[in-house]
Amino acid sequence: MSLIYPRTIAITRPRTNAAAGVQAYGGVTRAAEDPVAGGIAASIQLARTGGAGPLALPGDAGRSRWRIHFKAPSGLVRERDVITDELGARYQVSAAYWNGLGYACDCVKLEA
Secondary structure (H helix, E strand, O other): OOOOOOEEEEEEEEOOOOOOOOOOOOOOOHHHEEEEEEEEEEEEEEEEOOOOOOOOOOOOOOOOEEEEEEOOOOOOOOOOOEEEEOOOOEEEEEEEEEEOOEEEEEEEEEOO
16 A cells, blocks of 8 residues: 555456346345455545436435546456455446556446
């Protein structure tokens, strides 16, 4: 960890199920994920707060977007991977951009 990367993350990948017919819940759960990497120093920054939910109820909190920066080899992260920080917050990767400085992942915070 450092001043630039003060946080620690782990990356997991949801398992895919190619079976047909009636299936159990297919959402993102910890039990249905395989580890990809862990103990990675990172920077987690709020990119923007979300708008009202689809029903626009007064108590709805919009889905927030986050940008997570870290150093890792190209090809490590894929879209739909899940990044978990040291506090247990979980983020699903919607776009993973790699350059010579490492990754910049655009993520949605998972609330469930």
